Amino acid sequence: MGKKTRGTPEINASSMADIAFLLLIFFLVTTEIAIDEGINVVLPPWTNEPPPPIETNNRNTLIVNLNARDQLQVEEELTDVRMLRDLTKQFINNNGVDPHQSDNPQVAVVSFKGDRGTSYDMYIQVYNELRGAYNDLRDEAAKRKFGKEFTELTDTTKINEIKDMYPIRISEAEPSEFGAGTK
Amino acid sequence: MPSFVKKPRQAPGINTASLPDIVFILLFFFMVATRMRETDIKVKQVLPQATEMEKLEKKDLLSYIYIGAPEKRYQKELGTAPRLQLNDQLADVEDIAVFVEAEKEKMPDENRAKIIMALKVDKEVNVGIISDVKTELRKANALKLTYITNKRMEEN
Numbered sequence: 001m002g003k004k005t006r007g008t009p010e011i012n013a014s015s016m017a018d019i020a021f022l023l024l025i026f027f028l029v030t031t032e033i034a035i036d037e038g039i040n041v042v043l044p045p046w047t048n049e050p051p052p053p054i055e056t057n058n059r060n061t062l063i064v065n066l067n068a069r070d071q072l073q074v075e076e077e078l079t080d081v082r083m084l085r086d087l088t089k090q091f092i093n094n095n096g097v098d099p100h101q102s103d104n105p106q107v108a109v110v111s112f113k114g115d116r117g118t119s120y121d122m123y124i125q126v127y128n129e130l131r132g133a134y135n136d137l138r139d140e141a142a143k144r145k146f147g148k149e150f151t152e153l154t155d156t157t158k159i160n161e162i163k164d165m166y167p168i169r170i171s172e173a174e175p176s177e178f179g180a181g182t183k
Numbered sequence: 184m185p186s187f188v189k190k191p192r193q194a195p196g197i198n199t200a201s202l203p204d205i206v207f208i209l210l211f212f213f214m215v216a217t218r219m220r221e222t223d224i225k226v227k228q229v230l231p232q233a234t235e236m237e238k239l240e241k242k243d244l245l246s247y248i249y250i251g252a253p254e255k256r257y258q259k260e261l262g263t264a265p266r267l268q269l270n271d272q273l274a275d276v277e278d279i280a281v282f283v284e285a286e287k288e289k290m291p292d293e294n295r296a297k298i299i300m301a302l303k304v305d306k307e308v309n310v311g312i313i314s315d316v317k318t319e320l321r322k323a324n325a326l327k328l329t330y331i332t333n334k335r336m337e338e339n
Binding site for chain 1: 199202203204206207209210213214231233234236237238239240244251292299301302304305306307308309310311313314316318320321322323326327328329330331332333
Protein backbone atom coordinates (compact mmCIF):
# COMPACT_ATOMS: atom_id res chain seq x y z
CA MET A 1 0.00 0.00 0.00
CA GLY A 2 1.82 3.13 -1.15
CA LYS A 3 1.02 6.49 0.31
CA LYS A 4 0.03 9.15 -2.11
CA THR A 5 2.41 12.06 -1.98
CA ARG A 6 0.44 14.76 -0.29
CA GLY A 7 0.64 18.23 -1.79
CA THR A 8 0.75 21.10 0.67
CA PRO A 9 -2.86 21.90 1.39
CA GLU A 10 -3.85 25.29 0.12
CA ILE A 11 -4.73 27.79 2.83
CA ASN A 12 -8.14 29.16 2.45
CA ALA A 13 -7.60 32.89 2.26
CA SER A 14 -11.15 33.94 1.70
CA SER A 15 -11.64 34.89 5.33
CA MET A 16 -8.60 37.12 5.21
CA ALA A 17 -10.62 39.77 3.46
CA ASP A 18 -13.23 39.62 6.19
CA ILE A 19 -10.65 40.11 8.90
CA ALA A 20 -9.09 43.01 7.06
CA PHE A 21 -12.51 44.53 6.49
CA LEU A 22 -13.25 44.30 10.17
CA LEU A 23 -10.05 46.12 11.02
CA LEU A 24 -10.76 48.65 8.32
CA ILE A 25 -14.21 49.34 9.68
CA PHE A 26 -12.79 49.68 13.16
CA PHE A 27 -10.39 52.38 12.02
CA LEU A 28 -13.04 54.05 9.91
CA VAL A 29 -15.29 54.35 12.92
CA THR A 30 -12.64 55.47 15.39
CA THR A 31 -11.07 58.01 13.06
CA GLU A 32 -12.20 61.34 14.33
CA ILE A 33 -12.46 64.02 11.72
CA ALA A 34 -14.24 66.39 14.02
CA ILE A 35 -14.25 69.99 12.91
CA ASP A 36 -14.27 72.48 15.73
CA GLU A 37 -16.78 75.25 15.67
CA GLY A 38 -16.18 78.63 17.14
CA ILE A 39 -17.30 82.22 17.37
CA ASN A 40 -14.85 84.29 15.37
CA VAL A 41 -13.64 87.58 16.73
CA VAL A 42 -11.13 90.08 15.41
CA LEU A 43 -9.30 92.00 18.09
CA PRO A 44 -8.38 95.65 17.66
CA PRO A 45 -4.64 96.21 17.17
CA TRP A 46 -2.65 97.08 20.25
CA THR A 47 -1.95 100.71 20.99
CA ASN A 48 -0.43 102.27 24.03
CA GLU A 49 -2.91 105.08 24.06
CA PRO A 50 -5.94 104.65 26.25
CA PRO A 51 -9.09 103.95 24.24
CA PRO A 52 -11.45 106.88 23.73
CA PRO A 53 -14.09 107.05 26.41
CA ILE A 54 -17.46 105.64 25.45
CA GLU A 55 -20.13 108.26 25.02
CA THR A 56 -22.74 106.84 27.31
CA ASN A 57 -25.47 109.30 26.43
CA ASN A 58 -25.11 108.78 22.73
CA ARG A 59 -28.16 107.29 21.07
CA ASN A 60 -25.90 105.24 18.83
CA THR A 61 -24.33 103.25 21.63
CA LEU A 62 -26.00 100.33 23.31
CA ILE A 63 -24.41 99.74 26.67
CA VAL A 64 -24.28 96.10 27.71
CA ASN A 65 -22.73 95.37 31.06
CA LEU A 66 -22.09 92.13 32.87
CA ASN A 67 -21.15 92.10 36.50
CA ALA A 68 -19.22 89.64 38.61
CA ARG A 69 -22.44 87.94 39.68
CA ASP A 70 -23.34 87.25 36.06
CA GLN A 71 -26.13 89.81 36.03
CA LEU A 72 -26.80 91.45 32.72
CA GLN A 73 -27.53 95.13 32.37
CA VAL A 74 -28.64 96.72 29.12
CA GLU A 75 -28.78 100.52 29.15
CA GLU A 76 -28.65 100.40 32.96
CA GLU A 77 -31.59 98.06 33.29
CA LEU A 78 -31.36 94.50 34.53
CA THR A 79 -32.25 92.22 31.66
CA ASP A 80 -32.58 88.53 30.99
CA VAL A 81 -30.19 87.07 28.41
CA ARG A 82 -33.14 85.74 26.42
CA MET A 83 -34.35 89.29 25.84
CA LEU A 84 -30.99 90.54 24.70
CA ARG A 85 -31.16 89.43 21.09
CA ASP A 86 -34.44 91.22 20.40
CA LEU A 87 -33.32 94.33 22.25
CA THR A 88 -30.13 94.46 20.23
CA LYS A 89 -31.94 93.93 16.96
CA GLN A 90 -34.37 96.70 17.79
CA PHE A 91 -31.53 98.99 18.69
CA ILE A 92 -29.52 98.33 15.53
CA ASN A 93 -32.41 98.36 13.13
CA ASN A 94 -34.09 101.45 14.57
CA ASN A 95 -33.15 103.69 11.63
CA GLY A 96 -33.95 106.83 13.56
CA VAL A 97 -37.51 105.97 14.56
CA ASP A 98 -37.09 105.87 18.33
CA PRO A 99 -35.12 108.92 19.55
CA HIS A 100 -33.32 106.79 22.17
CA GLN A 101 -32.07 104.20 19.72
CA SER A 102 -29.64 104.20 16.85
CA ASP A 103 -29.80 106.42 13.75
CA ASN A 104 -28.87 103.61 11.39
CA PRO A 105 -27.09 100.26 11.49
CA GLN A 106 -23.85 101.74 10.15
CA VAL A 107 -23.28 103.94 13.17
CA ALA A 108 -24.82 101.73 15.84
CA VAL A 109 -22.23 100.41 18.26
CA VAL A 110 -22.77 97.80 20.90
CA SER A 111 -20.47 98.46 23.81
CA PHE A 112 -19.94 95.32 25.82
CA LYS A 113 -18.17 95.28 29.12
CA GLY A 114 -17.70 92.59 31.72
CA ASP A 115 -16.12 92.31 35.13
CA ARG A 116 -13.01 90.28 35.71
CA GLY A 117 -15.16 88.07 37.90
CA THR A 118 -17.78 87.33 35.25
CA SER A 119 -17.92 83.68 34.30
CA TYR A 120 -16.81 82.73 30.82
CA ASP A 121 -20.03 80.81 30.32
CA MET A 122 -22.15 83.92 30.85
CA TYR A 123 -19.78 86.00 28.77
CA ILE A 124 -20.18 83.62 25.83
CA GLN A 125 -23.97 83.52 26.25
CA VAL A 126 -24.11 87.30 25.99
CA TYR A 127 -21.60 87.53 23.16
CA ASN A 128 -23.50 84.82 21.35
CA GLU A 129 -26.74 86.77 21.59
CA LEU A 130 -25.10 89.98 20.36
CA ARG A 131 -23.61 88.11 17.43
CA GLY A 132 -26.94 86.39 16.90
CA ALA A 133 -28.70 89.73 16.60
CA TYR A 134 -26.36 90.78 13.81
CA ASN A 135 -26.61 87.40 12.11
CA ASP A 136 -30.41 87.49 12.25
CA LEU A 137 -30.52 90.95 10.73
CA ARG A 138 -28.12 89.90 7.99
CA ASP A 139 -30.22 86.84 7.29
CA GLU A 140 -33.37 88.90 7.06
CA ALA A 141 -31.74 91.38 4.72
CA ALA A 142 -30.33 88.61 2.55
CA LYS A 143 -33.72 86.94 2.33
CA ARG A 144 -35.42 90.19 1.41
CA LYS A 145 -32.92 91.04 -1.27
CA PHE A 146 -31.73 87.76 -2.68
CA GLY A 147 -34.19 85.22 -1.33
CA LYS A 148 -31.44 83.29 0.45
CA GLU A 149 -30.01 83.15 3.92
CA PHE A 150 -26.82 85.08 4.47
CA THR A 151 -24.72 81.97 4.99
CA GLU A 152 -26.00 80.49 1.74
CA LEU A 153 -24.82 83.41 -0.36
CA THR A 154 -21.80 82.61 -2.49
CA ASP A 155 -21.33 85.76 -4.53
CA THR A 156 -18.80 87.98 -2.74
CA THR A 157 -20.35 91.24 -3.94
CA LYS A 158 -23.67 90.16 -2.48
CA ILE A 159 -22.03 89.09 0.75
CA ASN A 160 -20.24 92.40 1.04
CA GLU A 161 -23.40 94.32 0.30
CA ILE A 162 -25.16 92.64 3.22
CA LYS A 163 -22.09 93.07 5.41
CA ASP A 164 -22.09 96.79 4.64
CA MET A 165 -25.75 97.03 5.50
CA TYR A 166 -25.12 95.55 8.92
CA PRO A 167 -21.48 95.92 9.90
CA ILE A 168 -20.73 94.09 13.12
CA ARG A 169 -19.69 96.74 15.56
CA ILE A 170 -19.30 95.25 18.98
CA SER A 171 -16.76 97.12 21.00
CA GLU A 172 -15.35 95.43 24.05
CA ALA A 173 -14.01 97.45 26.89
CA GLU A 174 -11.42 96.11 29.30
CA PRO A 175 -13.27 94.43 32.14
CA SER A 176 -13.46 96.34 35.37
CA GLU A 177 -11.44 95.11 38.30
CA PHE A 178 -14.46 94.27 40.36
CA GLY A 179 -14.67 90.64 41.41
CA ALA A 180 -11.07 90.02 40.42
CA GLY A 181 -10.29 88.37 43.70
CA THR A 182 -13.13 85.87 43.62
CA LYS A 183 -12.60 82.64 41.78
CA MET B 184 -19.48 17.17 -38.21
CA PRO B 185 -19.05 19.59 -35.44
CA SER B 186 -21.76 19.57 -32.91
CA PHE B 187 -23.51 22.82 -32.26
CA VAL B 188 -24.80 21.82 -28.93
CA LYS B 189 -22.93 23.97 -26.51
CA LYS B 190 -21.69 22.55 -23.34
CA PRO B 191 -23.16 24.46 -20.43
CA ARG B 192 -20.34 26.78 -19.50
CA GLN B 193 -19.52 27.23 -15.91
CA ALA B 194 -19.16 30.80 -14.71
CA PRO B 195 -15.47 31.28 -14.09
CA GLY B 196 -14.77 31.84 -10.40
CA ILE B 197 -13.51 35.30 -9.61
CA ASN B 198 -10.12 35.22 -8.10
CA THR B 199 -10.43 36.94 -4.76
CA ALA B 200 -6.88 36.38 -3.71
CA SER B 201 -5.99 40.05 -4.23
CA LEU B 202 -8.96 41.33 -2.28
CA PRO B 203 -7.18 41.19 1.07
CA ASP B 204 -4.33 43.19 -0.42
CA ILE B 205 -6.65 45.92 -1.54
CA VAL B 206 -8.34 46.02 1.82
CA PHE B 207 -5.01 46.05 3.59
CA ILE B 208 -3.93 49.04 1.57
CA LEU B 209 -7.10 50.83 2.64
CA LEU B 210 -6.49 49.72 6.19
CA PHE B 211 -2.96 51.07 6.19
CA PHE B 212 -4.18 54.30 4.74
CA PHE B 213 -6.60 54.81 7.57
CA MET B 214 -4.11 53.69 10.17
CA VAL B 215 -1.66 56.29 8.96
CA ALA B 216 -4.22 59.00 8.38
CA THR B 217 -5.80 58.59 11.79
CA ARG B 218 -4.28 61.21 13.95
CA MET B 219 -4.31 60.33 17.56
CA ARG B 220 -4.71 63.24 19.87
CA GLU B 221 -1.19 64.45 20.34
CA THR B 222 -1.65 66.79 23.22
CA ASP B 223 -2.64 65.55 26.60
CA ILE B 224 -4.94 68.17 27.98
CA LYS B 225 -4.22 68.84 31.59
CA VAL B 226 -6.89 71.43 32.25
CA LYS B 227 -10.61 70.96 32.63
CA GLN B 228 -12.48 71.47 29.42
CA VAL B 229 -16.22 71.83 29.69
CA LEU B 230 -16.95 74.17 26.82
CA PRO B 231 -19.86 76.59 26.92
CA GLN B 232 -22.67 76.25 24.44
CA ALA B 233 -23.62 78.71 21.75
CA THR B 234 -25.50 78.94 18.50
CA GLU B 235 -23.72 81.51 16.36
CA MET B 236 -20.47 79.81 15.54
CA GLU B 237 -18.88 79.00 12.25
CA LYS B 238 -17.09 75.84 11.22
CA LEU B 239 -13.33 76.17 11.41
CA GLU B 240 -12.27 74.27 8.36
CA LYS B 241 -8.78 75.67 7.91
CA LYS B 242 -7.14 73.56 10.56
CA ASP B 243 -3.63 74.52 9.60
CA LEU B 244 -4.29 78.12 10.61
CA LEU B 245 -5.45 77.23 14.10
CA SER B 246 -3.33 77.33 17.22
CA TYR B 247 -4.98 76.20 20.38
CA ILE B 248 -4.88 77.82 23.76
CA TYR B 249 -6.53 75.81 26.49
CA ILE B 250 -7.66 77.53 29.65
CA GLY B 251 -9.19 75.95 32.71
CA ALA B 252 -8.59 74.71 36.20
CA PRO B 253 -6.09 71.80 36.29
CA GLU B 254 -7.64 68.34 36.15
CA LYS B 255 -8.15 66.51 39.46
CA ARG B 256 -5.07 64.34 39.08
CA TYR B 257 -2.84 67.38 38.62
CA GLN B 258 -4.38 69.51 41.32
CA LYS B 259 -1.96 68.40 44.03
CA GLU B 260 1.01 69.91 42.28
CA LEU B 261 -0.71 72.66 40.32
CA GLY B 262 -3.47 73.91 42.56
CA THR B 263 -6.99 74.75 41.49
CA ALA B 264 -6.60 78.21 40.00
CA PRO B 265 -7.31 78.35 36.25
CA ARG B 266 -4.21 77.91 34.11
CA LEU B 267 -3.26 78.19 30.48
CA GLN B 268 -2.06 75.27 28.46
CA LEU B 269 -0.04 75.86 25.34
CA ASN B 270 0.77 72.67 23.45
CA ASP B 271 1.76 70.18 26.11
CA GLN B 272 2.78 72.52 28.83
CA LEU B 273 1.02 74.59 31.39
CA ALA B 274 1.98 78.19 30.98
CA ASP B 275 1.35 81.69 32.17
CA VAL B 276 -0.16 84.60 30.36
CA GLU B 277 3.30 86.07 29.75
CA ASP B 278 4.33 83.03 27.70
CA ILE B 279 1.78 83.78 24.98
CA ALA B 280 3.98 86.12 22.97
CA VAL B 281 6.67 83.45 22.65
CA PHE B 282 4.06 80.81 21.83
CA VAL B 283 2.52 82.93 19.07
CA GLU B 284 5.95 83.48 17.54
CA ALA B 285 6.72 79.76 17.69
CA GLU B 286 3.39 78.89 16.09
CA LYS B 287 3.91 81.43 13.33
CA GLU B 288 7.36 80.02 12.75
CA LYS B 289 5.84 76.61 12.03
CA MET B 290 3.62 77.96 9.28
CA PRO B 291 4.49 78.73 5.69
CA ASP B 292 5.21 82.42 5.16
CA GLU B 293 2.04 83.31 3.33
CA ASN B 294 -0.14 82.00 6.15
CA ARG B 295 1.54 83.73 9.05
CA ALA B 296 -0.64 86.80 9.02
CA LYS B 297 -3.75 84.65 8.94
CA ILE B 298 -3.05 82.76 12.15
CA ILE B 299 -6.17 82.14 14.19
CA MET B 300 -5.89 81.57 17.90
CA ALA B 301 -8.50 79.08 19.03
CA LEU B 302 -9.48 79.52 22.65
CA LYS B 303 -10.79 76.41 24.32
CA VAL B 304 -11.90 77.69 27.65
CA ASP B 305 -13.66 75.94 30.48
CA LYS B 306 -17.09 77.29 31.41
CA GLU B 307 -16.13 78.12 34.96
CA VAL B 308 -13.14 80.29 34.22
CA ASN B 309 -13.50 83.99 34.90
CA VAL B 310 -13.32 86.57 32.16
CA GLY B 311 -10.34 88.27 33.81
CA ILE B 312 -7.77 85.73 32.61
CA ILE B 313 -9.29 85.72 29.12
CA SER B 314 -9.01 89.47 28.97
CA ASP B 315 -5.34 89.20 29.93
CA VAL B 316 -4.85 86.63 27.18
CA LYS B 317 -6.54 88.89 24.66
CA THR B 318 -4.32 91.80 25.64
CA GLU B 319 -1.23 89.62 25.16
CA LEU B 320 -2.53 88.46 21.78
CA ARG B 321 -3.08 92.03 20.71
CA LYS B 322 0.47 92.88 21.75
CA ALA B 323 1.73 89.84 19.83
CA ASN B 324 -0.28 90.99 16.82
CA ALA B 325 -2.33 87.81 16.58
CA LEU B 326 -5.68 89.49 16.16
CA LYS B 327 -7.83 86.69 14.86
CA LEU B 328 -9.46 84.78 17.61
CA THR B 329 -12.15 82.20 17.91
CA TYR B 330 -13.96 80.92 20.96
CA ILE B 331 -14.50 77.20 20.50
CA THR B 332 -17.93 76.25 21.76
CA ASN B 333 -20.31 73.37 21.55
CA LYS B 334 -23.51 73.57 19.61
CA ARG B 335 -26.54 74.28 21.70
CA MET B 336 -29.67 72.39 20.88
CA GLU B 337 -32.64 74.72 20.68
CA GLU B 338 -35.03 74.27 23.56
CA ASN B 339 -38.24 74.63 21.60
